[in-house]
Amino acid sequence: MSSQDISEENLPSEQGSAHGAVEVADDPFADPGLPAHKPRIQDIDEKAARRSERTVAFLFTLSMLATIGFIASYVAFPVDKIVYIWPLGHVSALNFALGTTLGVALFCIGAGAVHWARTLMSDVEVADERHPIAAEPEVKAKVMADFRAGAEESQLGRRKLIRNTMFGALALVPLSGVVLLRDLGPLPEDKLRKTLWAKGKQLINMNTNEPLRPEDVAIGSLTFAMPEGLTEEDHNFNNEIAKAALMIVRIQPADIKDKRELEWSHEGIVAFSKICTHVGCPISLYEQQTHHVLCPCHQSTFDLSDGAKVIFGPAGHALPQLQIGVNDEGYLEALGDFEEPVGPSFFERG
Numbered sequence: 001m002s003s004q005d006i007s008e009e010n011l012p013s014e015q016g017s018a019h020g021a022v023e024v025a026d027d028p029f030a031d032p033g034l035p036a037h038k039p040r041i042q043d044i045d046e047k048a049a050r051r052s053e054r055t056v057a058f059l060f061t062l063s064m065l066a067t068i069g070f071i072a073s074y075v076a077f078p079v080d081k082i083v084y085i086w087p088l089g090h091v092s093a094l095n096f097a098l099g100t101t102l103g104v105a106l107f108c109i110g111a112g113a114v115h116w117a118r119t120l121m122s123d124v125e126v127a128d129e130r131h132p133i134a135a136e137p138e139v140k141a142k143v144m145a146d147f148r149a150g151a152e153e154s155q156l157g158r159r160k161l162i163r164n165t166m167f168g169a170l171a172l173v174p175l176s177g178v179v180l181l182r183d184l185g186p187l188p189e190d191k192l193r194k195t196l197w198a199k200g201k202q203l204i205n206m207n208t209n210e211p212l213r214p215e216d217v218a219i220g221s222l223t224f225a226m227p228e229g230l231t232e233e234d235h236n237f238n239n240e241i242a243k244a245a246l247m248i249v250r251i252q253p254a255d256i257k258d259k260r261e262l263e264w265s266h267e268g269i270v271a272f273s274k275i276c277t278h279v280g281c282p283i284s285l286y287e288q289q290t291h292h293v294l295c296p297c298h299q300s301t302f303d304l305s306d307g308a309k310v311i312f313g314p315a316g317h318a319l320p321q322l323q324i325g326v327n328d329e330g331y332l333e334a335l336g337d338f339e340e341p342v343g344p345s346f347f348e349r350g
Contacts (some may be wrong), residue, residue, distance in 0.1 A: 004015040012013045012069070014181075015147065024120045032066060032278045035336070037123075037124055037125070040119065040254055041108045042119045042120060048118075049198070050115075051116065052119040052161050053120065053161055053162055054161070055078060055115055056112045056116045056119075056120070056162050056166075057112075057161045057165040057256075059108040059109075059111050059112035059115065059313075060109065060162070060165035060166050060168065060169040061165050061168075061169075062104065062108045063104070063105045063106075063107075063108035063109045063112070063169040063172070063173065064165075064168050064169050064172045066102070066104035066105035066174055067105045067172040067173055067175060068172070069101040069104075069177050070097075070098060070101035070102050070105065070175075071175060071176070071179050071181070072092070073094065073097035074098060074179050074180075074182070075100055077093045077094040078094070079092075079130045080092055081093040081094065081215075083096070089169065094137055101127065102176055104243075105169075105172075106173065109166075109169050109170065109173065112165075112166070112169070113166075116162060118153075119156055120159065120200075121153060121154045121155070122150075122153035122154075131240070138288070152228065154246070158350055161241065168290045169307070183274075192294055192330065192342075193341050195240070195243045195244040196226075196227045196240055196241070196243070196244040196246055196339055197219070197227050197322060197334045197337045197338065198227075198329070198334065198335070198336070198337060199334060199335055199336050200225040200226040200332045200333055201228050201229065201333060201334045202227075202249065202327070202332065202333045203226075203227070203228075203246065203271070203324065203332040203334065204224040204225055204226050204227065204228050204230075204332075205223060205225060206225060206226050207223075209334070211331040212225060212317070212332045213331055213332065214266060214267055214326060214330075214332060215329055217248055217269050218250060218251075218331075219249070219250045219268070220288035221250065221288075222247060222248070222249055222284075222286040222293075222316050223247070223249075223334075224245065224247055224274060225246040225247075225248050225271070225332075226244055226245065226246065227244055229304065235308065242275065242280075242282075242343075243275065243342050243343065245273070245274035245282065246272070246273065246274060246322060247272055247273075247274045247286075247293070248269060248271050248284065248332075249269070249270055249286065249291070250267075250270075251268050251270060251291055251305055252267050252268055253265075253267070255291065255303055255305050256268070256305055257306040257307075258305075258307035258309075260296055260307065260321075261306075261308075261321060262306050264321055264322075264323055264324070264335075265324065266319070266324055266332065269324065269332065270304060270318040270321065271322040271323075271334075272293075272302075272308045272319040272320065272321050273319050273320045273321075273322065273338060273342040273343075275319075275342050275343045276295040276298075276300055276315055276319075276343075277300075277316060277317040277318070277343065278298055278300050278313065278314050278315040278316070278335060278344060279297065279320060279344050280300070281295050281296065281318065282295075283295050283302075283319075284296065290303075291303060291305040292311070293319075295349070298313055298314050298315075299312065299313050300306055300312065300314060300315035301313055302315070302318065302319050304319075306322075306336075307321070308321060316345045317340075317345055320338040320339065320340040321338075322334055322337075322338055323335040325335055
């Protein structure tokens with residue numbers, strides 16, 4: 001065949017030469033090569049590129065707002081609030097708000113990244129021949145050069161609006177996980193340091209619901225008391241009543257070893273919290289000869305004649321004492337609240 005017989009269509013195509021075998025006439029299995037690159041509107045129109053940039057920035061900004069909404073929802077919505085949302089029906093307002101805001105935050109980051117890649121990053125396909133697994137110095141240099149070229153083509157340095165909003169979205173999203181750490185336990189605030197006891201509140205016998213007089217408490221007896229003025233709401237809120245649960249014991253003043261305990265008592269009548277300082281079990285076992293009380297859960301033992309100090313068991317602190325006195329009508333009354341938090345130890349009661 002002479003050179004004159006070779007037509008133009010039989011010559012190797014320029015675009016196919018970069019992809020291995022070239023397309024030739026009458027060869028249906030030949031590699032056609034890469035299609036011709038078609039520029040996007042953003043590649044030739046800076047206004048379109050700016051619009052895409054603003055779109056990506058809007059999605060990243062929306063993600064930041066959704067993350068802030070997640071944190072606000074966690075604080076604002078009570079755990080037990082139920083709302084009706086069609087078509088879901090009755091759902092927890094907190095769970096719905098958390099799921100919606102976190103979903104929007106993550107979706108907007110993903111959508112922003114996809115839109116950025118499809119409209120602004122380079123979309124030119126590059127074919128590269130296979131090479132040995134062991135990287136040669138030339139390959140390493142090429143990889144670094146490709147990385148730098150990719151970073152430049154991503155326009156991360158040029159598109160500052162996208163860069164800044166993306167960093168903001170990525171920085172705020174982890175806060176959602178940090179906020180969820182709150183579920184490791186309730187925030188104590190000052191709730192653990194306050195009970196229903198206050199100065200002037202009479203001691204009410206929990207068995208008779210009558211105010212206690214000093215003569216009602218016999219030596220060696222164990223009496224349980226609660227503060228006066230409890231409402232129906234207080235009775236329903238068992239945590240508050242539990243924190244205020246009190247045990248009353250009468251000891252011969254000469255048997256009281258702790259000086260402050262003696263000063264805070266009335267004629268040998270001492271009042272201590274009924275809640276064990278180990279895990280919060282109610283104490284109900286009293287041995288009148290030794291003045292010891294025993295927690296039935298883990299056998300923590302406290303000496304009521306010596307400031308209710310721990311003498312055995314896993315409890316880490318003495319039982320808090322309530323200072324008591326007698327009012328003008330002859331009834332026992334509290335002279336204040338517990339000075340230390342009642343119940344299990346927390347943060348070493350700091």
